[in-house]
Amino acid sequence: MHELSISQNIIEILKENVPEEDYGNVKMVILEIGELSGIVADSLQFCFDVIKIETPFQNAEMKITNISFKLYCNTCKSETTNAMGIRLCGKCGGSDTNIVSGTEMRIAEVELNS
C-alpha cells in the first residue's frame, strides 16, 4: 500500500515537466502501469485525488493505461504471455525468457486545457 507515496512522486514529476504557468491547466495525467508493477490502479486513483487538492494540480484527472505482462522467449524466439508473473514461455515452455512488459510504472503524458 504505497500508492500515497507514488502519488507524491507523480506530483513532483508534474512540477518538473509542466511549465509553471500551466499548472492549473493540467486536465489529464496519463499513466502507464504494468500489471506486475504492484500498483493497485483504483487505490492510486484515490490517493492522487486526495493529494492533488493541496497542490496546483487540483483540476487534474488521472487516466491509467494498463500494460499487460509479456515475455520474449530466447529459445523459440516468440513473444507470449503467461499467468501473472510466470516466466515460462507460453509456447514452448522454456525458461530462458526476458520480460518485455508488465513491470513499468510511467507517466506518459499530460493534457492541458487549451
Next chain:
Amino acid sequence: MNIITIERKVLEKNDEIALQIRNKLKSNKIFTINVVSSPGSGKTSILERTIESLKSKINFAVIEGDVQTNFDAERVKKYNVPVVQIVTNGGCHLDAKLVKDALDKIKLKGIKFLVIENVGNLVCPAGYDLGEDYKVVVLSTTEGDDKPLKYPKMFINSSVLIINKIDLLPYVNCRIKELRENALKINPSLKIFETSCTTGEGIEEWCNWVMMNIIK
C-alpha cells in the same frame, strides 16, 4: 488539445538516489544485500547467524528498517556491529533516500558487507531499488509453498531466495519441492538456499555464498 509528453518513470527520483548509493558502495568495495520478506520470516535471525559465522572474517554494517521500535537494531548491536535503525513511522518500505541518510551515519572504511534489512512486507519493497547488489527474499516454511505465485513481483526482482525454518517442515503444510518449483517459475535464475536458524542447517552454505561475493 495541448499535450506534453513526459515519458518518465514514476520512481526515477528513487532510482537516481539508488544509483548514487550503488556508486558510493562500489567505490568503497562494499558488497550489499537488501533483505526482504513478510514479517516474522526470520530476516533478523538469519542476519544474527550470518554475523556469528562471518564476524571474524569480514566487517559488517547493518541498516535496519522497521515500521516502529528499534528492537532489531538492539539485537544486532549485541554483536558490536555498526547498525542504524530506520523507523518508517507507518511507511511500508524503505526508499533510497532513507538509506542514503542512514549510510551517512556509518563509517564505511573497512566495511566489506552491508546488510539492509527492509520492512517486513512482501509487496511494496519489491519496487524500490536501494542501491544494493542483490535483493535476497526470505520465505519461511510456515508461510506456505504458494507465496511465490501470490507475490510474484518480489520474486521477480530478487536474485536469491532463502527458504527459512526448514526444521519445521515435518509440522507444517509446506511442500518444499513445490515451493522451489513455484519460485523458479517466476524467476528461473533465482539462487535458492534452505536454512534453519534454530538448528543452524544451511547457514554455512549461505555464508559461503556471501564470502564468494565479498569484494577483495
